[in-house]
Each structure stands twice: as structure tokens, then as C-alpha cells.
Amino acid sequence: DTGVSQDPRHKITKRGQNVTFRCDPISEHNRLYWYRQTLGQGPEFLTYFQNEAQLEKSRLLSDRFSAERPKGSFSTLEIQRTEQGDSAMYLCASSFKREQNEQFFGPGTRLTVL
Amino acid sequence: SQKIEQNSEALNIQEGKTATLTCNYTNYSPAYLQWYRQDPGRGPVFLLLIRENEKEKRKERLKVTFDTTLKQSLFHITASQPADSATYLCALLGRGSTLGRLYFGRGTQLTVWP
Numbered sequence: 001d002t003g004v005s006q007d008p009r010h011k012i013t014k015r016g017q018n019v020t021f022r023c024d025p026i027s028e029h030n031r032l033y034w035y036r037q038t039l040g041q042g043p044e045f046l047t048y049f050q051n052e053a054q055l056e057k058s059r060l061l062s063d064r065f066s067a068e069r070p071k072g073s074f075s076t077l078e079i080q081r082t083e084q085g086d087s088a089m090y091l092c093a094s095s096f097k098r099e100q101n102e103q104f105f106g107p108g109t110r111l112t113v114l
Numbered sequence: 115s116q117k118i119e120q121n122s123e124a125l126n127i128q129e130g131k132t133a134t135l136t137c138n139y140t141n142y143s144p145a146y147l148q149w150y151r152q153d154p155g156r157g158p159v160f161l162l163l164i165r166e167n168e169k170e171k172r173k174e175r176l177k178v179t180f181d182t183t184l185k186q187s188l189f190h191i192t193a194s195q196p197a198d199s200a201t202y203l204c205a206l207l208g209r210g211s212t213l214g215r216l217y218f219g220r221g222t223q224l225t226v227w228p
Contacts, residue, residue, distance in 0.1 A: 004157070031214070040123075042203050042218030043158065056214045091157050100146045100165070101207055103216065105157030 004106035025094030118219035137204030144206040
């Protein structure tokens, strides 16, 4: 399968714990994006990378959130001191660097904070 | 930023009819407007994009129009089938400092009944 993959698919954690998600993009793509989606809403942009450089961050990305893409391939999204409001689907997408920027999404990681 | 409104949360039509979904935005006209399909528990899947200088785009049974004067896009599925049942998301590309991100509407849930 050459699509975007995410791990884990589901994560249940207790409030205050740290969690880390992984995304493996389509190998030829140099851009990688993280979005958050809650029930009944569209995806909300969190951050994106071009190769290993983090080029843009949303104000949604509080100090408890950090993302990395150390070698310009896979990426990790860490949430520290999780809160119940962090419960959501976390989506990763990748794309080529081109003007029209159509994005290819992974299946998402469903986070539940108890 | 952009505020995006998609006509109704749910649209129910009979098989064989044409489904028409609406996407309205309030701020600047994007260089590109995209439509995605999302099935429950899965990531969005790219369907079509249209440039700001294009009036209409077609792909098989899908048609998208883009009116920058009205700040509106219409998405049509002709000869609809039950397999077309899903949530359809409108997405706009950012401009300037937000060029890398997509702004999504909350989606319209389409149900096609036999």
C-alpha cells in the first residue's frame, strides 16, 4: 500500500498523559500536513512541513502540541498533558509542492481522553 | 482566514437524480477550490479542484462550478448511486502567509436511497 499511513489508529488515554502519533506520507511527497477533526466538523489545519522544515503553524497548536519531521520523511505529533478537549480525529496528509496543492489523507488517529 | 458554509448538513435524494451541494465563502477568493469525499471513520479523499479563472470542471459524473463574484461553488453528482452516499467537503486554499493550508467547510452528508 503506497498511501499515507498513520499509527496508531485509535488511542485512549487519561487526562494529563502524553501521547505521540506517527504519520508516514506518500514517499514522493515533500509536504506533510496535520489536521484535527471533531464530530460534525471539517478538518482544521494544525501545521505543515516542507521536507523537514515546519513552515506554518495554526493558533490551534498550543504549547502542549509539538510536531516534528526530522529527516523529511515520517512525522510525529505529540500532545503533552492531554485534556478532554483534545479528543478528536488527528489526520495527516501529504502532497507534492505545487500550486494547486491537492492533498492525500491518511486514515487518521482517533484520540479519546478520559 | 476564511469562513466556509456548506448548504445543509444533510441531503437525501433518490437514486438516479442529480445531487447539488453548495459551498459559500466569505473572505478572499482562493486561487483553487477543492472538493473531497469522506466516509465514516476515514480520511478525506480528493475528488476535484477548480481554479479561480475556471467556470466549470467535469470528471465522469462529477461537475464543479466556481463563481468568484458570488463567492460560491456548486458540486453536482449526476445519475447518483447509493455508493455516492458520504460526506462531501469543500476546501479552499489559503493565500499569502497561509498559502500552505486548506480551509475546510463542515461538509454536507449525502444519502442516496434506492
